[in-house]
Amino acid sequence: MANNRRAPPAGLSTAAGVAVACMLFGSGAEAAEYQGTVDDYVQITQLQARYDYALDNWNGKAWAAVFTANGVFHMGATRCIVGHEQMIALLEKMAPSYANLPPQQHVTVTGPITYIDEDHAWVHSPIMVIGSAGFVRPLVAGTGLAFTGAYDDTLIRVNGRWFIADRSENTKTADFKPPAPCAPQQPQ
Amino acid sequence: MDNVRPGVSATPAEKLRRLMMAGVLASLTAALAHAGSYEGTADDYSQINRLMTRYSAALDNRDAQGWASVFTQAGAFRDFHLCLVGRKQIAAFVEQLKSRGQPSEATARPRSHHINGHPWIEYLDRDHATAHTFVMVVGDVGRNHVGSGIEVTGTYDDQLKRVGGHWLIADRREISPGDGPPPCEQAAPPGRTSHQQPLETHDGK
Numbered sequence: 001m002a003n004n005r006r007a008p009p010a011g012l013s014t015a016a017g018v019a020v021a022c023m024l025f026g027s028g029a030e031a032a033e034y035q036g037t038v039d040d041y042v043q044i045t046q047l048q049a050r051y052d053y054a055l056d057n058w059n060g061k062a063w064a065a066v067f068t069a070n071g072v073f074h075m076g077a078t079r080c081i082v083g084h085e086q087m088i089a090l091l092e093k094m095a096p097s098y099a100n101l102p103p104q105q106h107v108t109v110t111g112p113i114t115y116i117d118e119d120h121a122w123v124h125s126p127i128m129v130i131g132s133a134g135f136v137r138p139l140v141a142g143t144g145l146a147f148t149g150a151y152d153d154t155l156i157r158v159n160g161r162w163f164i165a166d167r168s169e170n171t172k173t174a175d176f177k178p179p180a181p182c183a184p185q186q187p188q
Numbered sequence: 189m190d191n192v193r194p195g196v197s198a199t200p201a202e203k204l205r206r207l208m209m210a211g212v213l214a215s216l217t218a219a220l221a222h223a224g225s226y227e228g229t230a231d232d233y234s235q236i237n238r239l240m241t242r243y244s245a246a247l248d249n250r251d252a253q254g255w256a257s258v259f260t261q262a263g264a265f266r267d268f269h270l271c272l273v274g275r276k277q278i279a280a281f282v283e284q285l286k287s288r289g290q291p292s293e294a295t296a297r298p299r300s301h302h303i304n305g306h307p308w309i310e311y312l313d314r315d316h317a318t319a320h321t322f323v324m325v326v327g328d329v330g331r332n333h334v335g336s337g338i339e340v341t342g343t344y345d346d347q348l349k350r351v352g353g354h355w356l357i358a359d360r361r362e363i364s365p366g367d368g369p370p371p372c373e374q375a376a377p378p379g380r381t382s383h384q385q386p387l388e389t390h391d392g393k
Contacts, residue, residue, distance in 0.1 A: 103365035132365035
C-alpha cells in the first residue's frame with residue numbers, strides 16, 4: 001500500500017504547515033491574552049451578588065458556597081478563614097452579636113476583571129456596607145454608609161463555574177495592612 | 189421499526205425515518221434535561237438587568253406607563269403597606285404620585301433616584317426565575333439644592349416570568365429592614381387593591 005501513496009503537492013504541504021503553525025501560535029496567543037466572555041462576566045457578577053445576599057441574611061452555607069472548597073477569606077489583616085466548614089462556623093458565631101443592631105447590606109460593584117488565563121482571574125471590587133434605612137425604621141442609628149472598601153479576589157473556574165479561591169477585605173483605612181499569608185489549616 | 193427484518197437493509201425512506209426519530213428523541217431528552225437545570229444565558233442576564241434599570245428610571249421620572257410595562261399584565265407590586273395588582277393599578281399609583289407634584293416642577297429633575305445592586309438570579313426553568321436585588325433610594329443633589337442622603341434601603345424579591353421572549357416582573361416584593369409583612373402575603377386577585385397607609389413615606393419625600 002505504501003508504494004501506492006503519492007507525495008502531496010509541495011504547495012499543499014506548505015499550506016498545511018502554515019495552517020498548523022497558525023493554529024499553534026494562535027492558540028498560544030489566545031491563552032496568554034484571554035479576556036473573558038460575556039458569560040464569564042455574568043457568572044462573576046452573580047458570584048458577588050450571591051455573596052452579598054448570603055452574608056446579609058447570615059446564610060453560612062450559601063456564603064461558603066461561593067468559595068472553592070478550600071477557599072480562603074482574609075478577615076482583616078490577620079485572620080484567615082479557610083474552607084467551607086470554617087466559613088459556616090464563622091457566620092454562626094457572629095450572627096447573634098448582630099441580632100440587635102440595625103441590619104446592614106453589602107453592595108459590591110464589580111471592578112475590572114483581569115483574566116490570567118481561561119480558568120484564573122482576579123478582580124478588585126469596591127464595596128459599600130449600608131445601614132438600614134427602611135420605611136418603618138428610617139434613620140435609626142447605624143443608617144447610611146457603614147463601611148467602604150474593596151474586595152481583592154482571586155477567582156478560579158472549577159468544572160465550568162467561577163468561584164472565589166481567595167478574598168481579602170481591603171479597607172484602605174489609615175491603619176491598613178496587607179493581609180498576612182494564610183498558613184495551611186485543617187478545618188476545626 | 190418492527191417492520192424491519194434483521195439482515196435486510198433498510199430502504200432510504202426507512203433510514204430517513206429512523207434518523208428523524210433519533211433526532212426527535214435526542215431533542216426531547218436534551219430539552220427534559222435542560223428544563224431542570226436551566227442556568228440562564230448572558231442574554232437573560234442582560235434583559236433582567238435592563239428590566240431593573242427601566243423600573244428605576246420610570247419610577248424616578250414618574251413615567252406611569254413605563255413603570256407598569258416592566259410588570260406582567262397581572263403583575264404585582266407589594267411592600268409593607270401596599271399591594272398593587274395589575275398594570276392598571278400599578279400605573280395609577282404613579283399617576284397619584286404625579287398629582288402630588290413629583291418630581292420637582294422647578295427643576296424637572298427626579299427628587300430621588302433608585303439605585304440597584306447586581307440582581308442575584310436563580311432560574312426555576314427557562315421561563316421563570318427569582319431575583320434578589322439590593323436597592324437604595326437617594327435624594328437628588330444638585331448645584332442649587334442639597335439632597336436628603338440615603339432615604340431608603342432594601343431588597344427587591346422578585347418572581348420573574350418570560351412572556352413573549354421578554355422577561356417581566358410577575359411579583360415584586362420590596363423588603364426594607366424593620367418592615368412588617370405586606371398587607372397581602374400573596375398577590376391579591378386582579379381588581380383588588382389593599383392600601384393600609386397609601387403613599388406614606390414611600391416616594392412621598
